[in-house]
Amino acid sequence: MILPSYEWPVAEEFFNRKEELARLESWWGGRDRNALALFGRRRVGKSWLLRAFATGKPALILVADQGAAGRQLDRFAGALEPFLGVRPDLPDLPTLFRVLFRMAKRERVLVAIDEFPYLLPGAERSRLDVLSGVQAAIEEERDSSRLRLVLCGSHIAQMQGLLAEKSPLRGRLTPLAVEALPFGDAAAFLPEDDPARRIERFAVAGGMPMYLAELGRRASLRAAVCESILDGRGPLFNDPREILEEEFRRPGVYFSLLEELAVRERGMDDLTSRLGVAHSALTPYVSELIRMQLVERLAPFTAKREFRYRLRDDFLRFWFRFVFPFQEDLRAGLRAGDHYETEVAPALAEHVAPVFESLCRRWVRQNMGPEATQVGPWWGRALDRLRATGERGSEEIDVVGTARSRVTLVGECKWTSGKMSAKVLDDLEQFKLPAMRQAGARFSSSGPQILLFSKGGFKSSLRELAGGRRDVRLVNLALL
Numbered sequence: 001m002i003l004p005s006y007e008w009p010v011a012e013e014f015f016n017r018k019e020e021l022a023r024l025e026s027w028w029g030g031r032d033r034n035a036l037a038l039f040g041r042r043r044v045g046k047s048w049l050l051r052a053f054a055t056g057k058p059a060l061i062l063v064a065d066q067g068a069a070g071r072q073l074d075r076f077a078g079a080l081e082p083f084l085g086v087r088p089d090l091p092d093l094p095t096l097f098r099v100l101f102r103m104a105k106r107e108r109v110l111v112a113i114d115e116f117p118y119l120l121p122g123a124e125r126s127r128l129d130v131l132s133g134v135q136a137a138i139e140e141e142r143d144s145s146r147l148r149l150v151l152c153g154s155h156i157a158q159m160q161g162l163l164a165e166k167s168p169l170r171g172r173l174t175p176l177a178v179e180a181l182p183f184g185d186a187a188a189f190l191p192e193d194d195p196a197r198r199i200e201r202f203a204v205a206g207g208m209p210m211y212l213a214e215l216g217r218r219a220s221l222r223a224a225v226c227e228s229i230l231d232g233r234g235p236l237f238n239d240p241r242e243i244l245e246e247e248f249r250r251p252g253v254y255f256s257l258l259e260e261l262a263v264r265e266r267g268m269d270d271l272t273s274r275l276g277v278a279h280s281a282l283t284p285y286v287s288e289l290i291r292m293q294l295v296e297r298l299a300p301f302t303a304k305r306e307f308r309y310r311l312r313d314d315f316l317r318f319w320f321r322f323v324f325p326f327q328e329d330l331r332a333g334l335r336a337g338d339h340y341e342t343e344v345a346p347a348l349a350e351h352v353a354p355v356f357e358s359l360c361r362r363w364v365r366q367n368m369g370p371e372a373t374q375v376g377p378w379w380g381r382a383l384d385r386l387r388a389t390g391e392r393g394s395e396e397i398d399v400v401g402t403a404r405s406r407v408t409l410v411g412e413c414k415w416t417s418g419k420m421s422a423k424v425l426d427d428l429e430q431f432k433l434p435a436m437r438q439a440g441a442r443f444s445s446s447g448p449q450i451l452l453f454s455k456g457g458f459k460s461s462l463r464e465l466a467g468g469r470r471d472v473r474l475v476n477l478a479l480l
Contacts, residue, residue, distance in 0.1 A: 003083055003109045006051075006059035014052045016185045016209075017045070023176060024053045028110070032174055033142050035149040038112075039159035040178030041293060041313075042243050045209040046152055049178060050112050059110035064118040069093070072119060093119055094133035100149060101141035112150035117158040128168065135168040155247065156292045180207030180313065183359055183480070189216040195478045196455050197221070200348070203355035206315035211236065222340060229323060230336035230344075237330070240319045247292065253277065253285050255324070261295060261311040262320035265354075268307065300378040301402060302439040308379075314355055321351065353415040357398045359480045360413045360453045364401055371408050371449065372401025380439040383431065395435040397428070399451060407436070407443045411451035411475075420454035422462045425472065451475055 008014075027036055040046050054061060060083070062076050073090040080099065081087040088099050100111050113119070121127045151173070153159040162169050183202055189212035190205075192198040204225065205215040214235060218224035228234045248254045256275055260266060268286070272279050286309060289295035294316065298308045311317045322344050323330075330339060361375050378400045382392035399411030412428055414420050428450065437443070450472045452458070458466075458474050466472040 003058035003060055003103075005056055006054040006061070006110075008051045008055045011052060011055050014048055015188060016181060017049050017052070020049055020176070020178060021053060024049075027174065027176075028053075028057070028108075028148055034172055034174040035138070035151055037159060037162055037173040037175045038150055038152040038178065039156060039175070040154070041156065041180075041208075042154045043208040043210045043239075044178050044180060046154065046178050047114055048209070050114065050150065050152060054110055054112065057110050058107065059112070061112045061114060064113060064115040066118055069119055069121070092133065093130050094137040097134050097137040097149075098141055101137070101145040101147050104145045104147035106146070108146040108148060110148045110150070112152055114152045115154065116151040117153045117155050120158070128166075131162070131168040135172065138169075138172055157288070160291070181209060181212065182207065183362070186212050189213055191216055191219070195480065199356060199359065199477075199480070200352050203314050203352040204318050206313050206318075208313070208315060211315045222337075222345075225344065226336040226340055229319065230330060230339055232331045236319075237323065238327075240316055241324070241327075253282075254289065255320075257282075257285060257289065258294070258311060258316065259320045259324060261309060262317045262324075265298065265308040265310045268309070271309070298377065300380055300439075301374070301376060301400065302378065302380060302436065302441050306380075310354075318351060321347075349415055353413075356415045356453070356455065357413045360411060360451075360475070361399050363475070363480050364399055364409070364411065364451070368401065368409065371403060373403050375399065375401045378436060378441075380435060383435050383438060386431070392431060395432045397432050397436065399453075400436075401448075403444070405442065407441050407448050409449040409451060411453060413453040415455045417456045419457045419459045420452060420462060421459045422465055424452065425450065425462065425465065447471060449473065453477070453480075 024036075038046060038050065050061060060079070062079060064072055073093070073096060076096060077088050077090045080103075083103070084099075088095075090096050090099065103109060103111070120130060151159075151162070161167060163173055163175055164170065183199075186202055186205070186207050187198060189209070190198050190201050192201055201215060201221050201224070202212075204221065205211045214228050215221075215224040218227060229236045231237060244254065244258075245251050253275070257271065260271060260274055266274075268279060268282070271277075271286070272282055275282065286295065290297060294312060296310050296312050298310055299306055311320070322339075326334065326339060326343070330336065357377070361377070364372060364375050377396065377398055379394065379396040381387060382395050386392040397410050398413040399409070400407060401409040401411075410428065410433065412424050414424065433448070448471075452462070452466070452472070453475045455477060457477075463474065466474050
Protein backbone atom coordinates (compact mmCIF):
# COMPACT_ATOMS: atom_id res chain seq x y z
CA MET A 1 0.00 0.00 0.00
CA ILE A 2 1.25 3.47 -0.93
CA LEU A 3 -0.06 6.56 0.80
CA PRO A 4 -0.99 9.46 -1.47
CA SER A 5 1.39 12.43 -1.65
CA TYR A 6 0.74 14.77 1.22
CA GLU A 7 -0.62 18.15 0.17
CA TRP A 8 -0.41 21.20 2.42
CA PRO A 9 -2.56 24.12 1.26
CA VAL A 10 -0.36 26.82 2.80
CA ALA A 11 3.02 25.37 1.84
CA GLU A 12 3.97 28.57 0.04
CA GLU A 13 3.69 30.51 3.32
CA PHE A 14 6.42 28.43 4.97
CA PHE A 15 9.99 29.74 4.89
CA ASN A 16 13.24 29.43 6.87
CA ARG A 17 14.10 26.25 8.78
CA LYS A 18 16.52 25.21 6.03
CA GLU A 19 18.85 23.46 8.46
CA GLU A 20 16.03 21.47 10.09
CA LEU A 21 14.55 20.52 6.71
CA ALA A 22 17.97 19.37 5.53
CA ARG A 23 18.35 17.14 8.58
CA LEU A 24 14.86 15.71 8.05
CA GLU A 25 15.59 14.98 4.40
CA SER A 26 18.86 13.28 5.35
CA TRP A 27 16.99 11.07 7.81
CA TRP A 28 14.27 10.34 5.25
CA GLY A 29 16.73 9.25 2.58
CA GLY A 30 19.29 7.63 4.88
CA ARG A 31 19.67 4.24 6.47
CA ASP A 32 18.65 5.21 10.01
CA ARG A 33 15.70 2.98 10.93
CA ASN A 34 15.06 4.77 14.22
CA ALA A 35 11.93 6.80 14.67
CA LEU A 36 12.58 10.53 14.88
CA ALA A 37 11.79 12.36 18.13
CA LEU A 38 10.97 15.91 17.07
CA PHE A 39 10.44 18.27 19.99
CA GLY A 40 10.37 21.93 20.88
CA ARG A 41 8.34 24.47 22.81
CA ARG A 42 4.83 25.41 21.80
CA ARG A 43 4.69 28.12 19.10
CA VAL A 44 8.16 27.22 17.81
CA GLY A 45 6.68 25.92 14.54
CA LYS A 46 7.02 22.14 14.82
CA SER A 47 3.68 21.37 13.18
CA TRP A 48 4.43 23.62 10.21
CA LEU A 49 7.90 22.12 9.90
CA LEU A 50 6.40 18.62 9.88
CA ARG A 51 3.92 19.55 7.17
CA ALA A 52 6.51 21.31 5.05
CA PHE A 53 8.68 18.19 5.25
CA ALA A 54 5.77 15.86 4.46
CA THR A 55 4.62 17.84 1.40
CA GLY A 56 5.07 15.80 -1.77
CA LYS A 57 5.88 12.58 0.12
CA PRO A 58 3.63 9.56 0.74
CA ALA A 59 2.71 10.70 4.21
CA LEU A 60 0.07 10.68 6.92
CA ILE A 61 -0.01 12.99 9.94
CA LEU A 62 -1.96 11.87 13.02
CA VAL A 63 -2.60 14.55 15.65
CA ALA A 64 -3.13 13.53 19.28
CA ASP A 65 -5.01 15.63 21.80
CA GLN A 66 -5.72 15.58 25.52
CA GLY A 67 -8.69 13.22 25.22
CA ALA A 68 -8.82 9.63 26.43
CA ALA A 69 -6.29 7.39 24.70
CA GLY A 70 -8.95 4.90 23.63
CA ARG A 71 -11.02 7.57 21.89
CA GLN A 72 -7.95 8.88 20.10
CA LEU A 73 -6.91 5.42 18.91
CA ASP A 74 -10.41 4.93 17.54
CA ARG A 75 -10.07 8.21 15.64
CA PHE A 76 -6.70 7.08 14.27
CA ALA A 77 -8.32 3.83 13.13
CA GLY A 78 -10.79 5.91 11.12
CA ALA A 79 -7.94 7.90 9.57
CA LEU A 80 -6.14 4.68 8.55
CA GLU A 81 -9.19 2.90 7.14
CA PRO A 82 -9.14 4.56 3.66
CA PHE A 83 -5.54 3.45 3.13
CA LEU A 84 -5.83 -0.06 4.58
CA GLY A 85 -9.20 -0.88 3.05
CA VAL A 86 -10.40 -2.03 6.45
CA ARG A 87 -10.79 -0.34 9.80
CA PRO A 88 -8.00 -1.64 12.04
CA ASP A 89 -8.68 -2.72 15.60
CA LEU A 90 -6.45 -0.54 17.81
CA PRO A 91 -6.94 -1.59 21.43
CA ASP A 92 -3.68 -0.02 22.58
CA LEU A 93 -0.68 2.04 21.49
CA PRO A 94 1.67 -0.91 20.72
CA THR A 95 -0.94 -2.23 18.28
CA LEU A 96 -1.01 1.14 16.51
CA PHE A 97 2.77 0.92 16.03
CA ARG A 98 2.49 -2.60 14.61
CA VAL A 99 -0.17 -1.49 12.13
CA LEU A 100 1.93 1.50 11.04
CA PHE A 101 5.06 -0.57 10.46
CA ARG A 102 3.09 -3.17 8.49
CA MET A 103 1.68 -0.43 6.26
CA ALA A 104 5.14 0.12 4.84
CA LYS A 105 6.30 -3.38 3.95
CA ARG A 106 7.00 -2.53 0.30
CA GLU A 107 7.26 1.24 -0.04
CA ARG A 108 8.82 3.95 2.07
CA VAL A 109 6.11 6.03 3.74
CA LEU A 110 6.15 8.78 6.32
CA VAL A 111 3.85 8.76 9.34
CA ALA A 112 4.03 11.49 12.00
CA ILE A 113 2.22 11.42 15.34
CA ASP A 114 1.96 15.04 16.47
CA GLU A 115 1.76 15.68 20.25
CA PHE A 116 2.65 12.05 20.92
CA PRO A 117 2.93 12.46 24.75
CA TYR A 118 -0.85 12.97 24.92
CA LEU A 119 -1.23 9.27 24.09
CA LEU A 120 0.77 8.19 27.13
CA PRO A 121 -0.62 7.60 30.65
CA GLY A 122 0.15 10.19 33.30
CA ALA A 123 1.33 7.71 35.95
CA GLU A 124 4.98 6.79 35.51
CA ARG A 125 4.53 3.04 36.02
CA SER A 126 1.70 2.86 33.51
CA ARG A 127 3.65 5.03 31.05
CA LEU A 128 6.68 2.73 31.26
CA ASP A 129 4.45 -0.31 30.70
CA VAL A 130 2.97 1.25 27.54
CA LEU A 131 6.40 2.29 26.26
CA SER A 132 7.73 -1.22 26.89
CA GLY A 133 4.93 -2.52 24.68
CA VAL A 134 5.84 0.07 22.03
CA GLN A 135 9.48 -1.01 22.26
CA ALA A 136 8.49 -4.63 21.66
CA ALA A 137 6.41 -3.61 18.63
CA ILE A 138 9.34 -1.65 17.19
CA GLU A 139 11.75 -4.54 17.68
CA GLU A 140 9.37 -7.00 16.04
CA GLU A 141 8.41 -4.91 13.03
CA ARG A 142 11.09 -2.31 12.29
CA ASP A 143 13.61 -4.38 10.33
CA SER A 144 11.01 -5.67 7.86
CA SER A 145 9.40 -2.27 7.28
CA ARG A 146 10.28 0.86 5.31
CA LEU A 147 8.28 3.12 7.60
CA ARG A 148 9.73 6.50 8.51
CA LEU A 149 8.05 7.39 11.81
CA VAL A 150 8.13 10.78 13.54
CA LEU A 151 7.03 11.26 17.16
CA CYS A 152 6.49 14.95 17.79
CA GLY A 153 5.79 16.75 21.06
CA SER A 154 5.73 20.14 22.74
CA HIS A 155 6.25 19.00 26.31
CA ILE A 156 10.04 19.16 26.48
CA ALA A 157 10.41 17.15 29.69
CA GLN A 158 8.24 14.28 28.44
CA MET A 159 9.93 14.14 25.04
CA GLN A 160 13.36 14.18 26.67
CA GLY A 161 12.09 11.44 28.97
CA LEU A 162 11.58 9.21 25.92
CA LEU A 163 15.32 9.56 25.23
CA ALA A 164 16.44 9.11 28.85
CA GLU A 165 18.47 6.16 30.06
CA LYS A 166 15.56 4.48 31.86
CA SER A 167 13.18 4.87 28.91
CA PRO A 168 12.30 1.66 27.01
CA LEU A 169 12.71 3.66 23.79
CA ARG A 170 16.27 4.73 24.52
CA GLY A 171 18.45 3.96 21.49
CA ARG A 172 15.40 3.59 19.25
CA LEU A 173 14.77 7.29 18.71
CA THR A 174 16.85 9.89 16.87
CA PRO A 175 16.34 13.31 18.50
CA LEU A 176 15.79 16.56 16.63
CA ALA A 177 15.19 19.67 18.75
CA VAL A 178 13.47 22.64 17.12
CA GLU A 179 14.72 25.92 18.60
CA ALA A 180 13.45 29.48 18.39
CA LEU A 181 14.53 31.32 15.26
CA PRO A 182 17.77 33.32 15.54
CA PHE A 183 17.70 36.99 14.67
CA GLY A 184 18.98 36.49 11.13
CA ASP A 185 16.14 34.11 10.24
CA ALA A 186 13.54 36.03 12.23
CA ALA A 187 14.28 39.19 10.23
CA ALA A 188 12.21 37.74 7.36
CA PHE A 189 9.10 38.33 9.50
CA LEU A 190 10.00 41.90 10.41
CA PRO A 191 9.00 44.87 8.25
CA GLU A 192 11.60 47.31 9.57
CA ASP A 193 14.41 48.60 7.35
CA ASP A 194 16.17 50.43 10.18
CA PRO A 195 18.44 47.94 12.06
CA ALA A 196 17.69 49.47 15.47
CA ARG A 197 13.93 49.18 14.94
CA ARG A 198 14.33 45.63 13.65
CA ILE A 199 16.22 44.65 16.80
CA GLU A 200 13.62 46.40 18.93
CA ARG A 201 10.75 44.48 17.34
CA PHE A 202 12.65 41.19 17.58
CA ALA A 203 13.26 41.87 21.29
CA VAL A 204 9.50 42.02 21.83
CA ALA A 205 8.47 39.14 19.54
CA GLY A 206 11.31 36.77 20.36
CA GLY A 207 12.14 33.92 18.02
CA MET A 208 8.82 32.07 17.94
CA PRO A 209 7.37 32.13 14.39
CA MET A 210 3.78 32.67 15.54
CA TYR A 211 4.67 35.73 17.59
CA LEU A 212 6.95 37.07 14.89
CA ALA A 213 4.22 36.69 12.27
CA GLU A 214 1.62 38.40 14.44
CA LEU A 215 3.82 41.29 15.58
CA GLY A 216 5.33 41.80 12.13
CA ARG A 217 2.00 42.64 10.50
CA ARG A 218 1.58 46.17 11.81
CA ALA A 219 3.44 49.17 10.46
CA SER A 220 4.72 50.27 13.87
CA LEU A 221 5.82 48.36 16.97
CA ARG A 222 3.47 50.45 19.10
CA ALA A 223 0.46 49.45 16.97
CA ALA A 224 1.53 45.80 17.00
CA VAL A 225 1.91 45.70 20.78
CA CYS A 226 -1.33 47.58 21.47
CA GLU A 227 -3.49 45.57 19.08
CA SER A 228 -2.02 42.08 19.52
CA ILE A 229 -0.75 41.98 23.11
CA LEU A 230 -2.28 44.72 25.27
CA ASP A 231 -5.83 44.58 23.91
CA GLY A 232 -7.88 42.04 25.86
CA ARG A 233 -9.29 40.79 22.56
CA GLY A 234 -5.84 40.53 20.96
CA PRO A 235 -4.54 37.09 19.94
CA LEU A 236 -1.52 37.27 22.25
CA PHE A 237 -3.13 38.90 25.28
CA ASN A 238 -3.61 35.59 27.10
CA ASP A 239 -1.63 33.16 24.98
CA PRO A 240 1.36 32.65 27.32
CA ARG A 241 -0.92 32.11 30.32
CA GLU A 242 -2.98 29.47 28.50
CA ILE A 243 0.09 27.61 27.25
CA LEU A 244 1.91 27.61 30.58
CA GLU A 245 -1.16 26.61 32.59
CA GLU A 246 -1.31 23.49 30.41
CA GLU A 247 2.28 22.69 31.35
CA PHE A 248 2.20 23.36 35.11
CA ARG A 249 0.10 21.62 37.71
CA ARG A 250 0.70 24.46 40.19
CA PRO A 251 1.45 27.54 38.08
CA GLY A 252 1.58 30.06 40.94
CA VAL A 253 5.25 29.71 41.89
CA TYR A 254 6.31 29.28 38.25
CA PHE A 255 4.49 32.46 37.23
CA SER A 256 6.04 34.38 40.14
CA LEU A 257 9.51 33.18 39.13
CA LEU A 258 8.99 34.18 35.51
CA GLU A 259 7.65 37.58 36.56
CA GLU A 260 10.79 38.24 38.62
CA LEU A 261 13.09 37.10 35.81
CA ALA A 262 11.21 39.24 33.30
CA VAL A 263 12.70 42.37 34.88
CA ARG A 264 16.31 41.22 34.98
CA GLU A 265 18.64 38.29 35.56
CA ARG A 266 18.71 37.21 39.20
CA GLY A 267 20.72 34.90 41.43
CA MET A 268 19.08 32.22 43.53
CA ASP A 269 19.52 34.17 46.78
CA ASP A 270 17.81 37.16 45.20
CA LEU A 271 14.93 34.98 43.98
CA THR A 272 14.41 33.30 47.33
CA SER A 273 14.41 36.68 49.08
CA ARG A 274 11.95 38.28 46.70
CA LEU A 275 9.56 35.31 46.61
CA GLY A 276 9.86 34.42 50.28
CA VAL A 277 10.50 30.76 49.41
CA ALA A 278 13.31 28.66 50.87
CA HIS A 279 16.22 27.80 48.59
CA SER A 280 15.53 24.06 48.84
CA ALA A 281 11.86 24.54 47.99
CA LEU A 282 12.53 26.89 45.06
CA THR A 283 15.28 24.85 43.38
CA PRO A 284 12.95 22.19 41.86
CA TYR A 285 10.83 24.92 40.23
CA VAL A 286 13.88 26.58 38.72
CA SER A 287 15.23 23.23 37.54
CA GLU A 288 11.94 22.43 35.81
CA LEU A 289 11.92 25.80 34.04
CA ILE A 290 15.46 25.10 32.83
CA ARG A 291 14.45 21.64 31.62
CA MET A 292 11.51 23.18 29.75
CA GLN A 293 13.97 25.60 28.09
CA LEU A 294 12.15 28.63 29.50
CA VAL A 295 15.01 29.69 31.78
CA GLU A 296 18.77 29.39 31.39
CA ARG A 297 21.56 29.48 33.95
CA LEU A 298 24.52 31.79 33.37
CA ALA A 299 27.88 32.10 35.10
CA PRO A 300 30.92 34.36 34.64
CA PHE A 301 33.86 32.31 33.42
CA THR A 302 36.02 33.33 36.39
CA ALA A 303 33.49 32.05 38.96
CA LYS A 304 31.52 29.11 37.61
CA ARG A 305 29.29 28.81 40.69
CA GLU A 306 28.05 32.40 40.83
CA PHE A 307 24.95 31.59 38.84
CA ARG A 308 22.36 33.96 37.50
CA TYR A 309 19.10 32.88 35.94
CA ARG A 310 17.62 34.43 32.83
CA LEU A 311 14.26 34.08 31.09
CA ARG A 312 15.24 32.74 27.64
CA ASP A 313 12.20 33.70 25.59
CA ASP A 314 12.06 37.43 24.94
CA PHE A 315 8.34 37.49 24.19
CA LEU A 316 7.61 35.81 27.53
CA ARG A 317 9.98 38.25 29.17
CA PHE A 318 7.98 41.13 27.64
CA TRP A 319 4.63 39.55 28.51
CA PHE A 320 5.49 38.80 32.13
CA ARG A 321 6.81 42.32 32.62
CA PHE A 322 4.24 44.44 30.80
CA VAL A 323 1.10 42.31 30.50
CA PHE A 324 0.80 39.72 33.27
CA PRO A 325 0.80 42.21 36.20
CA PHE A 326 -1.74 44.46 34.42
CA GLN A 327 -4.15 41.97 32.89
CA GLU A 328 -7.03 42.70 35.24
CA ASP A 329 -6.71 46.45 34.66
CA LEU A 330 -6.57 45.97 30.90
CA ARG A 331 -9.66 43.76 31.05
CA ALA A 332 -11.41 46.32 33.23
CA GLY A 333 -10.98 49.17 30.75
CA LEU A 334 -7.40 50.44 30.88
CA ARG A 335 -6.69 51.56 27.33
CA ALA A 336 -3.90 49.76 25.56
CA GLY A 337 -2.42 53.01 24.23
CA ASP A 338 -2.36 54.60 27.68
CA HIS A 339 -0.70 51.53 29.17
CA TYR A 340 1.89 51.51 26.38
CA GLU A 341 2.81 55.17 26.90
CA THR A 342 2.94 54.92 30.69
CA GLU A 343 4.51 51.51 31.32
CA VAL A 344 5.98 50.10 28.12
CA ALA A 345 7.59 53.00 26.27
CA PRO A 346 9.68 54.33 29.21
CA ALA A 347 11.10 50.83 29.93
CA LEU A 348 11.36 49.50 26.39
CA ALA A 349 15.08 50.31 26.01
CA GLU A 350 15.78 48.45 29.25
CA HIS A 351 13.89 45.43 27.87
CA VAL A 352 15.77 45.52 24.56
CA ALA A 353 19.27 45.99 26.05
CA PRO A 354 19.92 42.33 27.03
CA VAL A 355 18.72 41.19 23.59
CA PHE A 356 21.17 43.62 21.99
CA GLU A 357 23.95 42.24 24.18
CA SER A 358 23.07 38.68 23.14
CA LEU A 359 23.14 39.70 19.48
CA CYS A 360 26.58 41.26 19.98
CA ARG A 361 27.88 38.02 21.54
CA ARG A 362 26.36 36.09 18.65
CA TRP A 363 28.12 38.37 16.16
CA VAL A 364 31.44 37.68 17.89
CA ARG A 365 30.89 33.91 17.71
CA GLN A 366 30.06 34.10 14.02
CA ASN A 367 32.79 36.52 12.99
CA MET A 368 35.66 36.04 15.43
CA GLY A 369 35.70 32.31 16.05
CA PRO A 370 39.48 31.95 15.58
CA GLU A 371 40.07 34.60 18.26
CA ALA A 372 37.42 33.45 20.75
CA THR A 373 36.17 29.88 21.06
CA GLN A 374 33.99 30.73 24.07
CA VAL A 375 31.92 33.90 24.41
CA GLY A 376 29.77 35.11 27.27
CA PRO A 377 29.22 37.92 29.79
CA TRP A 378 31.26 38.52 32.93
CA TRP A 379 30.41 40.03 36.28
CA GLY A 380 32.18 40.19 39.60
CA ARG A 381 33.46 42.30 42.50
CA ALA A 382 34.91 45.74 41.85
CA LEU A 383 38.51 46.43 42.77
CA ASP A 384 39.02 45.97 46.50
CA ARG A 385 40.26 49.53 47.01
CA LEU A 386 37.12 50.91 45.37
CA ARG A 387 34.81 48.59 47.32
CA ALA A 388 36.48 49.74 50.54
CA THR A 389 35.64 53.37 49.79
CA GLY A 390 32.18 52.56 48.41
CA GLU A 391 33.00 54.07 45.02
CA ARG A 392 32.17 50.91 43.07
CA GLY A 393 30.67 47.65 44.32
CA SER A 394 30.64 45.41 41.29
CA GLU A 395 31.59 45.35 37.62
CA GLU A 396 30.10 43.82 34.49
CA ILE A 397 31.40 43.31 30.96
CA ASP A 398 28.84 42.49 28.27
CA VAL A 399 31.09 40.47 25.95
CA VAL A 400 34.08 38.37 26.94
CA GLY A 401 35.77 36.02 24.49
CA THR A 402 38.32 33.43 25.52
CA ALA A 403 40.63 30.98 23.78
CA ARG A 404 42.61 28.35 25.66
CA SER A 405 41.30 29.78 28.95
CA ARG A 406 42.75 33.22 28.27
CA VAL A 407 40.76 36.39 27.62
CA THR A 408 41.31 37.44 24.02
CA LEU A 409 38.59 40.05 23.57
CA VAL A 410 36.11 42.11 25.55
CA GLY A 411 33.21 44.25 24.46
CA GLU A 412 30.75 46.82 25.75
CA CYS A 413 27.21 47.24 24.37
CA LYS A 414 25.08 50.37 24.84
CA TRP A 415 21.44 50.43 23.78
CA THR A 416 20.92 54.17 24.14
CA SER A 417 19.96 56.86 21.66
CA GLY A 418 22.98 59.00 22.52
CA LYS A 419 26.35 58.40 20.92
CA MET A 420 28.87 56.39 22.89
CA SER A 421 31.64 58.47 24.45
CA ALA A 422 35.24 57.64 25.30
CA LYS A 423 34.22 57.28 28.96
CA VAL A 424 32.95 53.76 28.18
CA LEU A 425 36.43 52.80 27.03
CA ASP A 426 38.03 54.54 30.01
CA ASP A 427 35.79 52.68 32.49
CA LEU A 428 36.55 49.38 30.81
CA GLU A 429 40.31 49.85 30.98
CA GLN A 430 40.56 51.56 34.38
CA PHE A 431 38.03 49.58 36.40
CA LYS A 432 36.50 46.56 34.67
CA LEU A 433 39.53 44.81 33.20
CA PRO A 434 41.54 45.22 36.44
CA ALA A 435 38.56 43.80 38.38
CA MET A 436 38.52 40.81 36.06
CA ARG A 437 42.24 40.29 36.65
CA GLN A 438 41.60 40.54 40.38
CA ALA A 439 39.01 37.76 40.00
CA GLY A 440 41.65 35.48 38.50
CA ALA A 441 41.23 35.98 34.77
CA ARG A 442 44.28 35.41 32.59
CA PHE A 443 44.71 37.52 29.47
CA SER A 444 46.35 36.78 26.15
CA SER A 445 49.94 37.96 25.85
CA SER A 446 48.98 40.79 23.49
CA GLY A 447 46.11 41.91 25.71
CA PRO A 448 42.42 41.69 24.80
CA GLN A 449 40.97 43.25 21.70
CA ILE A 450 38.23 45.73 22.59
CA LEU A 451 34.91 45.83 20.72
CA LEU A 452 32.40 48.62 21.22
CA PHE A 453 28.76 48.26 20.08
CA SER A 454 26.35 51.20 20.22
CA LYS A 455 22.79 51.78 19.09
CA GLY A 456 23.31 55.54 18.82
CA GLY A 457 26.72 55.48 17.14
CA PHE A 458 29.98 56.94 18.45
CA LYS A 459 31.16 60.42 19.35
CA SER A 460 33.90 61.87 17.19
CA SER A 461 36.35 61.84 20.10
CA LEU A 462 35.87 58.08 20.51
CA ARG A 463 36.17 57.54 16.77
CA GLU A 464 39.42 59.49 16.74
CA LEU A 465 40.75 57.54 19.72
CA ALA A 466 39.79 54.17 18.19
CA GLY A 467 41.31 55.18 14.86
CA GLY A 468 44.69 55.48 16.52
CA ARG A 469 44.57 52.09 18.25
CA ARG A 470 44.78 48.69 16.61
CA ASP A 471 43.18 46.97 19.61
CA VAL A 472 39.89 48.93 19.58
CA ARG A 473 37.13 48.29 17.07
CA LEU A 474 33.81 50.11 16.71
CA VAL A 475 31.12 47.77 15.37
CA ASN A 476 28.37 49.19 13.17
CA LEU A 477 24.85 48.28 14.27
CA ALA A 478 23.89 47.21 10.73
CA LEU A 479 26.45 44.37 10.90
CA LEU A 480 24.37 42.54 13.49
